[in-house]
Amino acid sequence: MLQLKQIHKVFNEGTPDEKMALQQMDLHLKPGDFMTVIGSNGAGKSTLMNIISGKMMPDLGEIIIDGKNVSAVKENKRSKLIGRVFQDPMAGTAPAMTIEENLAIAYTRTKSRxxxxxxxxxxxxIFQEKLEMLHLGLENRLHAKVGLLSGGERQxxxxxxxxxxxxxxxxxxxxxxxLDPSRAELITQLTKEIVEKYQLTTLMVTHNMQQAxxxxxxxxxMDKGQMIFQADEEAKQHLTVEKLLLEFQQIRGEKMNSDKAVLI
Amino acid sequence: MGTAIFGSIEAGAIYALMALGVYLSFRILDFPDLTVDGSFVTGGAVAAVLIVGGTDPFVATVAAMGAGFLAGCVTGLLHTKGKINPLLSGILMMIALYSINLRIMGKSNIPLLSEETVISKLTAFWQGLGIDQALTFFGFVPKTWGILILMLILAFIVKILIDWFLKTDLGLAIRATGNNETMIRSFSADTDTLKILGLGLANALVALSGSLIAQYNGFSDVGMGIGMIVIGLASVIIGEAIFGAKTIIRATLAVVGGAILYRIIVTLALRVEFLETGDMKLITALIVVFALILPKVLDKQRERQRKKKRMLQARKNEYDKRGENLASIKTDS
Structure with missing residues (x-):
């Protein structure tokens, strides 16, 4: 479904600030795969996301979605195929517009407006039906401006x-x-439900190892722009946070140093 | 006095079209578009030249709108494709349009008084209806009620069209572009095109207003657009402050109201003895400053009063409780 071939991305090439954001990134997701991505700050996780979504163009390599090479397709065209949820709860919705208007925009993603x-x-x-899935009572507040919702509700x-x-x-x-822990738990739960329901091919970046x-x-x-460890379906069932940390230590010969990365 | 106010409402209704254009760019797209100063004149210039050349005035007015649309699109192109800051792209376009407007007109002023215009045609049409005779009981008799009523109707038609448009799929996408660009991009919208389209529509309205004002005043002048953006902003801000802007329907109504109110305020201000016509821009600036500051001051005051009330309530509760405690102690003993 999603395939990355030999993706390279360098920032500030040729300057003292040169940084290899992604090196020889190869990735292959089958339909229905749900892959979690972990790594410390600066590991290249966000760059990976931006390159898949088309916000950034890779220096080298190919991106193939559903059998089509989309490497040269612009962000807005590519986003017909890609759904995104951002870290910032404010980023994914238009605050001055009502819930139903926001949903209408989402609804017309694949249509011409x-x-x-x-x-x-x-x-x-349709909107009401879908909103009921969230169990937040939003289906009764279709006319409310999204800016009035809490961070958890917006997310x-x-x-x-x-x-x-x-x-x-x-x-x-x-x-x-x-989000605060209880809201984060709710969103995690919803994510699970929705991804399972529609069998979505998903890539999730997280700092939370337990969640991953x-x-x-x-x-x-990921670390320093490279994929350093990968667990398939079989291996992932036996993973624990301790094992992951140990794995990192063995591969890199150093302890994972970001506090955020060990947050559980 | 009556005639002056009457005239200001007439003009206000025409300027309301310009204000609605400013509302589109300023509020909906969140784009402070200074093109307005130029495109307003472009509208007047195109209409004037065509009318003098013998074109039907209605056709000339539509052509003026087209010219305004193009001007807005160029500003949009400068900003989106040229990556120029919004304010600067508007300013550049405004300056460029000054020369272009002069070229269109060929001279700095074109009189239209002896020409057949939309305004003169509408007046003739209205007088044929004979409604003016029926409206004499108001006490004062203007030349005709026609322009006032027809221009108000036009402003409301445009307002309703905007309301409708902003609820369509395309309109929603334009609103989202002004509200949260990251979001709408992730929903497969081409924000560049949406911005260009939005600015085009906004300036089409501004040019329509400019062409009608030229025909209403009986001349088109290359300087008639100076400060137009501020007048537009004044109308939007006054309107929103007084009539509210909770929904689109209410906001557009507020803008029309604001444009008319602005004209009335200026008319009244100019009747003050020591003020001269040349002071108008200063008055406009002051009105905008007041309209911007006043709502905040009022909000603060309201908040202060609420606080006071709450404090009094809290004190009273405490007092009551103390009374109860005392009472309970007494009954204990």
């Missing part, structure tokens, strides 16, 4: 919107990191 009514009666029914809505049209790829960029182990069927660890 013309002069038909954004929130029609038919669509409203839940973002998740719903990103998956609304069942995209080929779902990218989750530390989407629970900015609990969710999904595959896991990779």
């Amino acid at each position: 013309g002069l038909q009514k954004g929130v029609s009666k038919n669509r409203k029914v 839940a809505l973002s998740l719903l919107m990103a998956t609304f049209t069942e995209p080929k790829i779902l990218l989750l960029d530390e989407h629970t990191a900015a 182990i609990d969710l999904g069927n595959r896991l990779i660890m």
